[in-house]
Amino acid sequence: MTANEDQEMELEALRSIYEGDECFKEVSPVSFQFRVGDLEDCKAFILDFTWPEMxxxxxxxxxxxxxxxxxxxxxxxxxxxxxxxxxVEANLGTAMMYTLFEWAKENQEELMENHKAVVTALLTSRCEVTTTTSASKKKEKKEQLSKAQKRRFISRTDHKGELPRGWNWVDVIKVNKCFSPPLHHSGVG
Known part of the structure; x- marks a missing residue:
């Protein structure tokens, strides 16, 4: 059997095994992503696999x-x-994607045992300060909304009081501008 025939057979098997599984994503016929752990799990990670020609x-x-x-x-x-x-070395020469996916799932705790989340301290501390000061200001003064403001607020919700997904997302570009150091020009003149 040629490498391409082996790949086609393994691809068919993967498609049938992981059909409907949100952890598996076929990016292309030779490229896959597999998420180990639940989305909410702080120790979850995504593996990217790409098959070379052989x-x-x-x-x-x-x-x-x-x-x-x-x-x-x-x-x-x-x-x-x-x-x-x-x-991979132990399974070289055989269809190994399923074996690798399942091995990663079974060994997630061991693989992530030394995991410490990477957080930018500056960003975290500024966000905490901003959040705590804005929260304390809101507690001090209860905001009175006009009828027009209430109507606008209601029109943004789904009429059950729920705001749409992403209503409080931060604009990444604005955040980067806010936290980037000022540019200094050393112009001649």
């Missing part, structure tokens, strides 16, 4: 570069990848 005779490319993984330290990512590469 897979399964050669190892798949594995990365943890998904944006979802930005909170994981580089050391933890390195540890996960090295342990996965050991599994």
């Amino acid at each position: 897979y399964p005779e050669t190892a798949p490319q594995i990365s943890l570069d998904a944006f979802f993984n930005n909170r994981i330290s580089p050391e933890t990512k390195e540890s996960i990848l090295s342990k996965l590469e050991e599994q």
